[in-house]
Amino acid sequence: MSATSEYLQLSRENADELVRRHAPLVRRIAYHLMGRLPPSVDVGDLIQAGMIGLLEAARHFAHDKGASFETFAGIRIRGAMLDELRKADWTPRSVHRKAREVAEAVRRIEAETGTEADDAEVMRRLGIGAEEYHQVLADAASSRLLSLTVADDGEDVGVLDVADENSLAPDQGIEHDGMREALAEAITALPEREQLVMSLYYEQELNLKEIGAVLGVSESRVCQIHGQAVIRLRARLVDWRD
Numbered sequence: 001m002s003a004t005s006e007y008l009q010l011s012r013e014n015a016d017e018l019v020r021r022h023a024p025l026v027r028r029i030a031y032h033l034m035g036r037l038p039p040s041v042d043v044g045d046l047i048q049a050g051m052i053g054l055l056e057a058a059r060h061f062a063h064d065k066g067a068s069f070e071t072f073a074g075i076r077i078r079g080a081m082l083d084e085l086r087k088a089d090w091t092p093r094s095v096h097r098k099a100r101e102v103a104e105a106v107r108r109i110e111a112e113t114g115t116e117a118d119d120a121e122v123m124r125r126l127g128i129g130a131e132e133y134h135q136v137l138a139d140a141a142s143s144r145l146l147s148l149t150v151a152d153d154g155e156d157v158g159v160l161d162v163a164d165e166n167s168l169a170p171d172q173g174i175e176h177d178g179m180r181e182a183l184a185e186a187i188t189a190l191p192e193r194e195q196l197v198m199s200l201y202y203e204q205e206l207n208l209k210e211i212g213a214v215l216g217v218s219e220s221r222v223c224q225i226h227g228q229a230v231i232r233l234r235a236r237l238v239d240w241r242d
Contacts, residue, residue, distance in 0.1 A: 015058040019051075022058075022073055026050035029077050035207030037085075046081045053080025099140040099231065101126065102133070107235035116191060117232070137227025138220075140234075179237075186236045194229035197222060 030046040057076035061069050105125045109117040123133050187198055193215075200206045200214060208222045215222065 015055075018058040018061065018069055018073075019054055022054060022070065023051070025070065025073060026054055026077055029074065030081065032205070032207075033078075033081060035209065036201070036205075041085070045084060049080045049084035050077040053077040056080070095136075095139040098136045099234065102136050102140070103231050103234035103238075106231055107238055110235065117235075119228075134224055134227075137224045137231065139227075140230045141223050141227040182237060183233070186233050189236070190229055190232060194225055194232065197225045198229050201226060 053076040057073035106117040212219045212222045
C-alpha cells in the first residue's frame with residue numbers, strides 16, 4: 001500500500017470514528033430544536049439531516065484550526081437541520097397570508113398614531129376575535145424559524161435563518177448586511193418584554209417552556225409575546241419586503 005493510500009485509509013477511519021463518537025450530538029441538537037418547532041415537524045427528518053451534517057463535518061475537520069470537533073460539528077449539524085427546515089416549509093400559505101394582514105394592520109396603526117399598536121386596536125381593525133388573533137400570533141411565531149420578508153412568489157424568507165453568507169454575491173452581501181442592521185435596530189425598538197423573549201429565544205436558544213419559567217408566565221403566553229414581536233418586526237421592516 002502506498003503512502004497516499006495509507007493516508008486516505010487513516011483519514012476514512014478517523015472520520016468514521018468521529019461520526020460514531022458524536023452521533024449522540026445529532027440527537028441532542030435535534031431534540032433541542034424540536035422544543036422550538038411545531039409538532040408537525042418530524043424529528044426523524046432533523047436527525048437524518050443532522051447525520052449528513054456530521055458526516056460532512058468529519059470529512060472536512062482540520063485539527064490544526066484550533067476549534068474542537070464538537071464545536072465544528074455542532075455548527076454543521078445545526079446548519080444541515082435548518083437547511084432541511086427551510087426546504088420543507090410546513091406552514092400553509094393561509095398562515096403566511098394572515099400574518100401579513102396582521103403585520104399590515106400593525107404598520108398602519110403605528111404610522112397613524114406614532115405609538116406601538118395595541119392588540120385590541122389590531123383586532124378591531126381586522127374584525128377578528130381574541131382567539132383567532134392569538135392563533136395568528138402562535139402561527140407567526142412558529143412559521144419557519146422567523147419570517148420577516150416575503151419573496152416575489154409570496155413565500156416567506158426567514159431573516160434570522162442561518163444563511164450561507166459565503167454563497168452571496170457582492171451586491172447580495174451588501175443588502176444582507178443592511179437587512180441585518182435594520183433588523184437589529186428594529187429589535188432594539190421593540191417593547192421591553194418582546195425584546196427579552198427574542199433575546200432568550202434566538203441568542204440564548206431557550207425554548208418556549210424555558211422562557212416561560214424565566215418570565216413566570218405560561219408557555220402559550222410566551223408564544224403570544226414571541227408572535228407579537230415577529231408581527232411587529234415584519235410591520236417595521238416593510239421597506240425590506242418591497
